[in-house]
Amino acid sequence: MKITAIGALALAIASAVTGAVVLTGGLPHTARRSPAHGSAVSQGPAPSPGAPGIGDPLMPLSGNGGYTVRRYTLDFDWQAPRTPFAAAATVRATATQSLSRFDLDFAGNTLRTVTVDGAPATAVRDGDELVVTPPRPIPRGRAFTVHVTYTADPTQRRHRDDAIQDYGWMPTPDGTMVCAQPDGAKMIFPANDHPSLRAPVTFRITTPDGVSAVANGRLVGTERRPGRRVRWTYDSEEPIAGQLVQMAIGEFTFVEGTGPHGLPLRDVVPDGLVGGTEAYRSLTAQHLAWLERRLGPYPFRRYGVLVGDTDLPVALETQSLSVVPRDDLLGDRVDAERNLVHELAHHWTGDSVAIRRWSDLWLSEGHARFYERLYSAEHGGPDLEETMRAAYEQHDQWRHDDGAPAEPTAPTLFKVMRYDGSALVLFALREKVGEETFGRIERSWVTRYRGRAAGTPEFVALASRIAGEDLAPFLTPWLYGPHTPPMPGHPDWQADPVED
Numbered sequence: 001m002k003i004t005a006i007g008a009l010a011l012a013i014a015s016a017v018t019g020a021v022v023l024t025g026g027l028p029h030t031a032r033r034s035p036a037h038g039s040a041v042s043q044g045p046a047p048s049p050g051a052p053g054i055g056d057p058l059m060p061l062s063g064n065g066g067y068t069v070r071r072y073t074l075d076f077d078w079q080a081p082r083t084p085f086a087a088a089a090t091v092r093a094t095a096t097q098s099l100s101r102f103d104l105d106f107a108g109n110t111l112r113t114v115t116v117d118g119a120p121a122t123a124v125r126d127g128d129e130l131v132v133t134p135p136r137p138i139p140r141g142r143a144f145t146v147h148v149t150y151t152a153d154p155t156q157r158r159h160r161d162d163a164i165q166d167y168g169w170m171p172t173p174d175g176t177m178v179c180a181q182p183d184g185a186k187m188i189f190p191a192n193d194h195p196s197l198r199a200p201v202t203f204r205i206t207t208p209d210g211v212s213a214v215a216n217g218r219l220v221g222t223e224r225r226p227g228r229r230v231r232w233t234y235d236s237e238e239p240i241a242g243q244l245v246q247m248a249i250g251e252f253t254f255v256e257g258t259g260p261h262g263l264p265l266r267d268v269v270p271d272g273l274v275g276g277t278e279a280y281r282s283l284t285a286q287h288l289a290w291l292e293r294r295l296g297p298y299p300f301r302r303y304g305v306l307v308g309d310t311d312l313p314v315a316l317e318t319q320s321l322s323v324v325p326r327d328d329l330l331g332d333r334v335d336a337e338r339n340l341v342h343e344l345a346h347h348w349t350g351d352s353v354a355i356r357r358w359s360d361l362w363l364s365e366g367h368a369r370f371y372e373r374l375y376s377a378e379h380g381g382p383d384l385e386e387t388m389r390a391a392y393e394q395h396d397q398w399r400h401d402d403g404a405p406a407e408p409t410a411p412t413l414f415k416v417m418r419y420d421g422s423a424l425v426l427f428a429l430r431e432k433v434g435e436e437t438f439g440r441i442e443r444s445w446v447t448r449y450r451g452r453a454a455g456t457p458e459f460v461a462l463a464s465r466i467a468g469e470d471l472a473p474f475l476t477p478w479l480y481g482p483h484t485p486p487m488p489g490h491p492d493w494q495a496d497p498v499e500d
């Protein structure tokens, strides 16, 4: 992809007005941003800077151009919930163009050193971009390794006025967890931080004796370290997008179990919350079986619930280990199951099938909310049709306030239109094509795009192919524009008038 005009301009302005901090192998220098056009390069196009973003209109600087990440290896020398600690990220990448310099997304924390293939590199922090100029240009196709050391601050978080609320590092009473969605992975480690960009991650987390660490995927092993410390190594097993990374530290009990087809289950629970949360956590195998009947096999190698010991009332589909807050698991059963099923459903839509651009978010959240509502209706919650009718009544207002389902703006991204408003689009599609065809569309969607990124045009095309009719004329007004179309089969449903 290419640099957007807005991204380039914003970067140029930002670099002109900020006194950027520059490090060369750890030593401060004056900012120098001119690309290194080395005369020694004899073949191919002249080296040029990698783009600072992948051109997503809603978050133009998310992700980076000019290289593909092959693996992140993250080292965290964790100390205490609110104590900064030494961290390092090793990014193995392959250049997709001849690079004079390239960016990583990186925010907060304190930068220490940056090397490329072991040699000190010039590194400039420019807003949330870390601009790295290697000593020599990197030829196209060449593998290279970036090593970044920094001091991580596990108290840093940001806020959004939507369903995300706080994101970034999350201190707990005895540890740390992370909620990186939407673009907070860069607050945890230097990353290619866009939901469509994935790479495997190795986590090496060192903790004091008696404190446990967990991360996405498989525990590779633990190792004693000097000073009564323990190093925990995890492997994500599958490529993972930055926003779905989880690493948590605390006084945990690991509760192991088995799901359908022998799927390994592993809940991670603060010691004092094991008994109190057991009743709802133990429903996971049942939730998996219910979702598998609709969407086919669970797409990862293990699953579990991390009980979030925090007041933040937000659950998150961190890959293979969803965060569900403590209070959700100690309250009403219908509400608890809605959240548990929502985060689990995301593992098919959002985690396995990633969104291509942020404006495709309705596909991730709409599906999760749709299956959450469907499950709830079958298990003691409100009737599906009543829920959808209520959403229909508010749909014009949500279009006005939040943008149409596939037309979010950056500030309205995680507003209700992407949840109940987008579940309503899927309900409309089901009413239009019938339950049987809808089921085939859904299974085909998560099968065809398993482990890949896909967007709204791909969904409309696939639905049309499975249904045997062009559904663009039906879905386009549902997804775009200011007015909610009639609901098939429910001519009496009316949207309430819009209030400014």
Ligand SMILES: [Zn+2]
Pocket: 342, 346, 364, 365, 368
């Ligand atoms: Zn969700």
